[in-house]
Amino acid sequence: MQHLSMIGLGAALMLLPAQAAQAQVPTHIAAAVADAGRPGVDVYRDDRRKPAETVAFAGVRPGQTIAEMIPGTGYYTRILSKAVGPKGRIYTLPFSEPRAPASRALAADPAYGNITLAAGTPLNLGIAEKVDMVWTSQNYHDIRAGRAQLNKAVFDALKPGGTYLVIDHSAVAGADEGVLLSLHRIDEAVVKREVLAAGFVLEAESQLLRNPADARKTQVFDREANRNTDQFVLKFRKPAAP
Structure with a gap:
């Protein structure tokens, strides 16, 4: 009987890391990802993203206000909308008309009533209020x-202490502007240098989306690379007012 109890204890201890990992995701975020309104193609990508x-x-x-730049088909727009809830607001910034239809449809969808389509540009986000992120x-x-x-x-659009979250496909160190055009990747060091030069501080970076097996030399739309690129996740902070 004692032996069986020890086995049970060992099994319980083995579960602790997984339970701890799940505990790091707040319930409002878990509920946003579980939103039944998300398209199946988005849910399919969740294992990698x-x-x-x-x-x-x-x-x-x-309750936060978030501006999402170049949101594509709205993979994160829907999740962020549900995560900030009815007291929050999402500004979607496609930056160009060819990218706008998905954002326009989401802004008109009553299931996501806190989304606003903003007619911003990379030089002027076009948002009337300061945002949290x-x-x-x-x-x-x-x-x-x-x-x-x-x-x-972005710096000017944020409240003091606001967050600038940048996720992108990683290029090899020293990759030039031609790589941006041909492979749709960017050197992480370039992003850090450019964002820090705008006055931000680098608060944290995550290894969540890293893939050491990615040689970072193929186009991100390549069949072998698709959904398996090495990606960096950088969390910058606008310094709080003195």
């Missing part, structure tokens, strides 16, 4: 020119 852990790392809380996922590299002005616009 780890949205619950990523949103928890960013520190998204109910600016979020961009897998798209920083799409800003071909004017990233210094973009980062200044």
Whole structure:
């Protein structure tokens, strides 16, 4: 009987790391990821994109105001909308008309009534209020020119102490601008240098989306690389007012 009890204790101890990992995701974020309104194609990508852990790392809380730049088809827009809740607000910033239809549809969807389509540009986010967070996922590299002005616009749009969350596909160290065009990747060191130059501080970085097996030399849309790229997750902070 004592032997069986020890086995039971050992099994319980083996479960603790997994339980601890789950405990790090707040319930409001877990519920946002479990939202039944999310498209099946988005849910299919969750195993690689780890949205619950990523949103928890960013520190998204109910009631916050978040501006999401270049949101694509809205993978994170829906999650962020539910995570901030009815007292929060999401500004979606597609930056160009060809990218806007998905954002326009979400802004008109009553299931996501806290989403506003903003007619911003990389030089002027076009948001009337200061926000708690600016979020961009897998798209920083799409800003071909004017990233210094973009980062200044983000800095100006944030409240003191606000967060700038940048996720992107990693390029090899020293990769030049041609890699942005051909592979849709960017050197993490370049992102850090450019964002810090705008006045931000680097608060934290996550290993959640790292993939050491990715040689970082193929286009992100390549069949072998797709969904398995090495990605960095950087959390910058606008310094609080003195």
